[in-house]
Amino acid sequence: MNYNKKTIYDVDVKGKKVLLRCDFNVPQNKETGEITSNKRIVAALPTIRYLLDNGAAVIACSHLGKPKGEWKTKLTLAPVAKRLSELLGQEVIFASDIIGEDAQAKAAALQPGQIMLLENLRFDIREEKNGADFAKALADMADLFVSDAFGTVHRAHASTAGVAAYLPAYSGLLVDKELSIMGKALDDPKRPFVAVLGGAKVSDKIAVINNLLEKADTIIIGGGMAYTFLKAQGMGIGKSLLEEDRLDYALEMIRKAADRGVNFLLPVDHLCAAEFSADAEPVLVEGDIPENLMGMDIGPKTAALYAEAVKGAGTIVWNGPMGVFEFDAFAGGTKAMAKALAESGAVTIVGGGDSASAVEKLGFADQVTHISTGGGASLEFLEGKELPGVACLLDR
Ligand code: AMP
Numbered sequence: 001m002n003y004n005k006k007t008i009y010d011v012d013v014k015g016k017k018v019l020l021r022c023d024f025n026v027p028q029n030k031e032t033g034e035i036t037s038n039k040r041i042v043a044a045l046p047t048i049r050y051l052l053d054n055g056a057a058v059i060a061c062s063h064l065g066k067p068k069g070e071w072k073t074k075l076t077l078a079p080v081a082k083r084l085s086e087l088l089g090q091e092v093i094f095a096s097d098i099i100g101e102d103a104q105a106k107a108a109a110l111q112p113g114q115i116m117l118l119e120n121l122r123f124d125i126r127e128e129k130n131g132a133d134f135a136k137a138l139a140d141m142a143d144l145f146v147s148d149a150f151g152t153v154h155r156a157h158a159s160t161a162g163v164a165a166y167l168p169a170y171s172g173l174l175v176d177k178e179l180s181i182m183g184k185a186l187d188d189p190k191r192p193f194v195a196v197l198g199g200a201k202v203s204d205k206i207a208v209i210n211n212l213l214e215k216a217d218t219i220i221i222g223g224g225m226a227y228t229f230l231k232a233q234g235m236g237i238g239k240s241l242l243e244e245d246r247l248d249y250a251l252e253m254i255r256k257a258a259d260r261g262v263n264f265l266l267p268v269d270h271l272c273a274a275e276f277s278a279d280a281e282p283v284l285v286e287g288d289i290p291e292n293l294m295g296m297d298i299g300p301k302t303a304a305l306y307a308e309a310v311k312g313a314g315t316i317v318w319n320g321p322m323g324v325f326e327f328d329a330f331a332g333g334t335k336a337m338a339k340a341l342a343e344s345g346a347v348t349i350v351g352g353g354d355s356a357s358a359v360e361k362l363g364f365a366d367q368v369t370h371i372s373t374g375g376g377a378s379l380e381f382l383e384g385k386e387l388p389g390v391a392c393l394l395d396r
């Protein structure tokens with residue numbers, strides 16, 4: 001997969017209408033609809049400002065939630081237009097439809113330096129189905145396409161990939177940052193390259209482990225998925241998370257690591273609990289986990305071992321927490337890992353989703369090189385899969 005894509009710096013945008021795919025899928029208060037975090041809107045500002053300052057007219061678009069082709073008033077992007085306008089300090093013209101009369105008229109009248117926002121793309125079922133007529137209608141309003149919603153680049157939707165059949169396609173600054181940092185880590189990492197993988201299930205990370213076994217020097221396993229690997233090696237794991245149908249795969253991965261000379265690290269001690277609950281009494285176990293207990297977090301010896309393993313790393317990629325970090329008593333392992341990453345001096349990349357929220361919640365966000373904004377997208381990136389929303393951009 002080629003990650004070296006043309007960006008907005010590679011094209012003269014002056015006097016052009018730019019269809020800009022943003023990620024304005026903001027969290028909202030379920031009752032009032034109020035936007036509870038500005039983060040994604042703020043993240044989009046640099047690309048928007050660059051385009052406006054350089055004489056483009058911007059037709060921004062995004063999805064919000066999962067309306068699945070239905071017009072759901074609760075999921076209108078109108079509040080986003082208002083918030084974007086406040087943050088940008090200029091008017092954001094809001095279209096009451098997506099490719100309908102209102103959008104088309106407003107797009108046609110849009111002047112350089114002006115910005116408009118289309119209504120929620122997923123109100124039209126053709127967005128997620130990548131309908132060619134829908135993509136073409138979106139494209140017809142503009143001269144260029146800029147992709148800046150990394151969270152959806154793993155989807156072949158009309159606004160993420162389809163429009164590129166009709167418009168020259170460039171990456172925005174957010175997507176470019178993801179591609180250049182993560183792309184480099186996968187293609188030409190500064191070594192040693194250490195991958196830290198955690199989270200609940202082996203089955204979710206199979207393709208990631210497989211791909212990284214070909215690239216990394218060390219793979220560190222934590223979280224619920226560690227127990228399937230331990231069980232595969234004959235350890236007692238008590239009531240810990242287990243995927244019986246992945247035991248063979250786990251053994252195969254351990255063998256593959258040995259064959260390739262990849263260091264494959266598994267927990268050597270565990271913080272366990274008798275039940276899965278926030279106020280369960282933590283019990284430290286080394287070796288086999290008794291029948292009545294389940295592993296909830298890596299233990300202190302493991303945390304020290306893992307911290308040591310990332311110390312001299314050149315590049316570290318982390319995806320998935322080391323334990324049930326949502327419960328304070330079992331957040332220690334994830335916290336220790338975050339701290340080790342922060343102190344490593346390596347290029348540190350945190351995959352989206354739970355590991356990103358863990359790093360943020362634990363206060364290490366500003367001490368890592370890059371926190372990916374895409375959960376599913378960054379996972380598929382690490383799997384080495386072709387991402388339709390990236391593949392469709394012009395090569396450099
Ligand atoms: P994932 O989405 O696969 O990255 O998994 C994240 C989830 O894994 C979090 O909600 C954690 O609470 C959960 N998790 C991590 N370690 C364990 C564990 N030892 N037992 C059960 N769940 C875990």
